[in-house]
Amino acid sequence: MANSFSNSGQIGVVYNFSELINTDFKEKMNALCWYRNLDGDFSEIVTRLSLKENITEVYPEDLIELKLSEKGDKAREVILNDLKLLTDFGAFPSLNLLKCYERDAEFDFISTDVYSFHVDRSPIETDTFLCTYHGAASDIISNDQAQQKILIPEILTKLKDLHTGSSEEFENFLKENYFDLHYQPHTNVKPVNLGVGHLWRLAVDHPKQQVLPCIHRAPVENEGEYRLLLIC
Incomplete structure (x- = not known):
């Protein structure tokens, strides 16, 4: 099965769930893709679901209750199976019907929302799993294509001006406000789009991680289109 992801060394491609969870990250590889061409009409599921807020969690029982066509039913079976596998x-997978995420407009010199390139951090050994079934898909870039925002001199200066505590507390200030998780891509970097239907596993920053965490961002949503996203 051919895949459309360039082989920069960052992305490993697998073809079943067992390989997805049992393949180790190594060297530059911090993203694994279970590459799939899914059957089913996922847009039908989106049109049958009700958006209660900008992000609405969808539970298995919500999916089961939907009256769907044969193609819609195939899509539902895929989602329910992915939820069960994880x-x-x-x-702890979550299926979200998503209009948009909340934007961070507090500071004009640094953004800490999910539309900004960032890494995930966890105190325990874990990874991020995600799959976009419908709508715009997330992007990733390799770690050598970006700079941590707190290392950019003009941003660092403004963060130091913002900090009211002692210099010894500054590092904790950066972590508590998630400033240290966000990255600025270098000029002319072309992100890799994760596509629709593939189940991804991304490396997270945690004490036992052997590779650099995967830098990723949520996409700007397509006008008038909801996303259907599995994430954990």
């Missing part, structure tokens, strides 16, 4: 693995 749950049986010990993860």
